[in-house]
Amino acid sequence: MIRATKEFEGTENTQNTQNTQNTQNTQLREKGTVMKDTTLVIMAAGIGSRFGGGGVKQLTSFGPHGEIIMDYSIYDAIEAGFNKIVFVIRHSMEKDFREIIGDRIAKKIHVEYAFQELEDLPAGYMVPKGRTKPWGTGQAILSCREVVHEPFAVTNADDYYGKDAFRKVHQFLVEAADRKIADDHQDKENVTVNAVGNLPLTDISKQAHYQFCMAGFVLKNTLSDHGGVTRGICRLNEEGVLSEILETKDIIKTKDGAAVYSANASLISLNPESLVSMNFWGFTPDFMDELESGFLHFLDDLDENALKAEYLLPTIADRLLKEKRVDISVLPSSDKWFGVTFREDVPFVRQSILELIKAGLYPERLF
Numbered sequence: 001m002i003r004a005t006k007e008f009e010g011t012e013n014t015q016n017t018q019n020t021q022n023t024q025n026t027q028l029r030e031k032g033t034v035m036k037d038t039t040l041v042i043m044a045a046g047i048g049s050r051f052g053g054g055g056v057k058q059l060t061s062f063g064p065h066g067e068i069i070m071d072y073s074i075y076d077a078i079e080a081g082f083n084k085i086v087f088v089i090r091h092s093m094e095k096d097f098r099e100i101i102g103d104r105i106a107k108k109i110h111v112e113y114a115f116q117e118l119e120d121l122p123a124g125y126m127v128p129k130g131r132t133k134p135w136g137t138g139q140a141i142l143s144c145r146e147v148v149h150e151p152f153a154v155t156n157a158d159d160y161y162g163k164d165a166f167r168k169v170h171q172f173l174v175e176a177a178d179r180k181i182a183d184d185h186q187d188k189e190n191v192t193v194n195a196v197g198n199l200p201l202t203d204i205s206k207q208a209h210y211q212f213c214m215a216g217f218v219l220k221n222t223l224s225d226h227g228g229v230t231r232g233i234c235r236l237n238e239e240g241v242l243s244e245i246l247e248t249k250d251i252i253k254t255k256d257g258a259a260v261y262s263a264n265a266s267l268i269s270l271n272p273e274s275l276v277s278m279n280f281w282g283f284t285p286d287f288m289d290e291l292e293s294g295f296l297h298f299l300d301d302l303d304e305n306a307l308k309a310e311y312l313l314p315t316i317a318d319r320l321l322k323e324k325r326v327d328i329s330v331l332p333s334s335d336k337w338f339g340v341t342f343r344e345d346v347p348f349v350r351q352s353i354l355e356l357i358k359a360g361l362y363p364e365r366l367f
Contacts, residue, residue: 136310162335
């Protein structure tokens with residue numbers, strides 16, 4: 001079993017934040033509603049590695065007071081209603097990460113840590129000789145197993161997603177918690193009773209059917225002026241539920257919108273209004289069991305790709321879709337995504353942040 005390391009912030013400020021949350025929950029109960037626990041998991045194990053960077057201390061600042069992109073995502077998450085942050089990092093970066101980011105965020109919201117390591121494998125498995133590449137986003141989320149027990153969202157650390165996506169994903173997760181309560185109640189009512197021993201009979205052959213979500217961004221709002229990008233283009237059914245993700249590489253911005261080069265170097269136009277995945281997911285906690293069993297199958301199937309194969313969330317989601325074991329609601333976001341795919345993107349991102357501040361969407365100093 002994957003073992004995640006669990007860390008808690010025990011500062012007075014964190015306790016004050018928790019006390020405030022408890023007071024708010026009490027007030028909501030008096031009004032007939034209860035605030036649901038929801039967690040944002042931020043995959044930050046690779047942060048600071050772009051452009052051959054030197055780790056957390058070399059992170060590029062984008063805000064007027066040294067804010068990094070992650071600060072804006074956390075601000076939006078808190079505003080949307082998330083009440084816990086889990087940072088997925090490496091043990092080697094913990095000291096710097098706490099100093100640069102974690103400790104100040106812990107003054108605003110409950111913070112926990114999980115650690116993604118190449119050597120963190122189930123009993124009986126070893127790292128293939130020569131392997132240095134991490135195991136991927138699926139293992140990153142699996143490392144949170146011991147600290148995430150509520151509906152949770154997943155984001156990259158160095159992408160800006162905007163407020164709309166956080167609001168919609170949070171609302172989905174709150175409704176997912178309500179559905180789980182209703183389903184559990186219905187299951188109890190429908191239990192088949194053994195006529196001899198009055199014991200419930202369980203159909204162990206029945207596989208779980210999941211209800212997840214994904215923030216969808218308009219393709220034209222995710223392109224770079226400085227080179228091709230890889231995007232997961234979403235195909236939806238009439239109900240807005242995901243049917244397929246088509247990973248498409250080297251998408252470039254054109255005067256008509258977007259395109260890719262064919263094998264004979266001619267341009268093939270893409271619909272610039274297509275929705276794409278930017279690795280912003282919403283999951284229920286039972287997904288952890290799926291990740292754990294799937295990771296075992298992934299490791300068992302390693303062969304000539306043992307040095308490079310990755311256990312990735314989009315691949316896992318696509319498998320569940322093909323097995324008809326999941327409904328993934330795609331929640332369209334009206335916001336413009338941005339991130340630093342190329343070094344030349346940095347000035348644009350900084351200017352975009354300043355424009356959002358001038359528009360009143362963020363204070364000049366976040367935390």
